[in-house]
Amino acid sequence: MADLVDLRSDTVTKPTAAMRRAMAEAEVGDDVYGEDPLVNALEERVAAMFGHEAAVFVPSGTMGNQIGMRLVCQPGQEVLGDAEAHVVTYEMGAAAAVFGLSTRTVVSEGGVLSADQLISQVRPFGNWHLTPTAAVAVENTHNRAGGLVQPLEELEKLFAWSRDAGVSVHLDGARIWNAAVASGVPLDTYGRLADTASVCLSKGLGAPVGSVLVASADRIAEARLWRKRLGGGMRQVGVLAAAGLHALDHHVDRLADDHSRATQLAERLGVDPATVHTNMVVLDGVAAPMLAAAAKGEGVLVSEVSATRVRLLTHLDVDDAAVDRAVEVLAPLL
Numbered sequence: 001m002a003d004l005v006d007l008r009s010d011t012v013t014k015p016t017a018a019m020r021r022a023m024a025e026a027e028v029g030d031d032v033y034g035e036d037p038l039v040n041a042l043e044e045r046v047a048a049m050f051g052h053e054a055a056v057f058v059p060s061g062t063m064g065n066q067i068g069m070r071l072v073c074q075p076g077q078e079v080l081g082d083a084e085a086h087v088v089t090y091e092m093g094a095a096a097a098v099f100g101l102s103t104r105t106v107v108s109e110g111g112v113l114s115a116d117q118l119i120s121q122v123r124p125f126g127n128w129h130l131t132p133t134a135a136v137a138v139e140n141t142h143n144r145a146g147g148l149v150q151p152l153e154e155l156e157k158l159f160a161w162s163r164d165a166g167v168s169v170h171l172d173g174a175r176i177w178n179a180a181v182a183s184g185v186p187l188d189t190y191g192r193l194a195d196t197a198s199v200c201l202s203k204g205l206g207a208p209v210g211s212v213l214v215a216s217a218d219r220i221a222e223a224r225l226w227r228k229r230l231g232g233g234m235r236q237v238g239v240l241a242a243a244g245l246h247a248l249d250h251h252v253d254r255l256a257d258d259h260s261r262a263t264q265l266a267e268r269l270g271v272d273p274a275t276v277h278t279n280m281v282v283l284d285g286v287a288a289p290m291l292a293a294a295a296k297g298e299g300v301l302v303s304e305v306s307a308t309r310v311r312l313l314t315h316l317d318v319d320d321a322a323v324d325r326a327v328e329v330l331a332p333l334l
C-alpha cells in the first residue's frame with residue numbers, strides 16, 4: 001500500500017503532519033452558537049479573499065453549491081448551466097430533490113463558458129408559459145472538461161449582462177484556486193464575478209473536509225438557516241477550520257507544482273500537453289475499464305470517466321517519484 005499512486009482525484013489527499021498538528025492544537029467552540037474562533041476566522045478570511053461580505057463553512061462542495069443556488073433561485077425557477085457541470089451531474093439531483101429548483105443545461109464547446117450561448121437560453125420572468133431563469137451556474141475549473149480554466153472575458157461578459165437582466169450567477173469554485181494559480185487572475189476578481197460562490201478546501205488544497213460559501217451578508221445569514229436545516233450545523237469544528245486555514249497558508253501557491261506534474265505526466269504518456277489546463281490529464285479513446293483494472297493491479301489508481309475516457313489528477317500526495325511510477329505503469333498500457 002505504501003507505494004500506491006492514487007491519481008483518481010485530488011480529494012484523496014491525506015492531511016500532512018503539519019496540518020494534523022494545526023488540527024490537534026486548534027482552539028474550538030460551538031460553531032452553531034457562532035463561538036468557534038477558527039471557523040469565524042476562516043469564514044472572514046475566505047470572504048475577504050473573494051471580495052464578498054460574508055461566508056459560511058459547510059461540510060462539502062455539494063452543500064455549498066446547492067445552498068448557493070438556492071439563495072439565488074426560488075423553487076419552481078430554473079438554474080441554467082453547462083450540461084457537464086458538477087451541479088447537475090454529480091450532486092444527486094439535489095437542486096430538484098431538496099430545493100425544488102429546475103435545472104436546464106446547454107451543451108458547450110468542451111466545457112468552455114460562452115456568455116452568448118448562456119444568455120441566448122435565458123428565459124424571462126413574467127411569461128405565463130416559461131419557467132423563468134433565476135440564475136446561471138458557472139464551474140471554474142471545469143471538472144469534466146479536464147480542469148479547464150474559464151475565460152475571464154466570458155465570465156466578465158456574463159456577469160455584466162446578468163446585472164441588467166436580474167439574473168444571478170453562482171460559481172462552483174471547487175477548484176477556483178487552481179484556476180487562479182494557472183491564469184494569474186486574482187481570487188477576488190473571480191469572486192466579484194459571482195453572487196454566490198462555493199470554494200473547496202478538500203480538493204487541491206488538501207484539507208480533509210470542508211468548503212466555504214461566500215456571498216453578501218444577507219445571503220449568508222439565510223445560508224446559515226439552510227445549512228442547519230440540512231443538518232450541516234457543526235459544533236467544535238475548529239479542528240477542521242484549522243486544516244482549512246493551514247491549507248490557505250501553505251497549499252495554494254504549490255498548486256503550480258501539481259499543474260507542472262500534470263503537464264509532465266501528459267507529455268510522458270504521449271498526451272498533448274495543450275489539453276492540460278491545471279491538475280488533470282485526460283486519456284481519451286482508451287478501454288477505460290481494462291486500463292483502470294490493469295493499472296490498479298500495478299498499484300496505480302486512475303478514474304474511469306466513461307468507457308473510453310480515463311482521468312488522472314495530480315495533487316499534494318503525488319510527488320515526482322509518483323509521476324515516474326505512474327508513467328512506468330501506464331505508458332505500456334496505452
Ligand SMILES: Cc1ncc(COP(=O)(O)O)c(C=O)c1O
Pocket residue numbers: 011059060061062063065086087139141142143172174175200202211
Ligand atoms: C467541480 C466540483 N464541484 C463540486 C464538488 C463537490 O464537492 P464535495 O465532494 O465536497 O461535495 C466537486 C467534487 O469533486 C467538484 O469536482
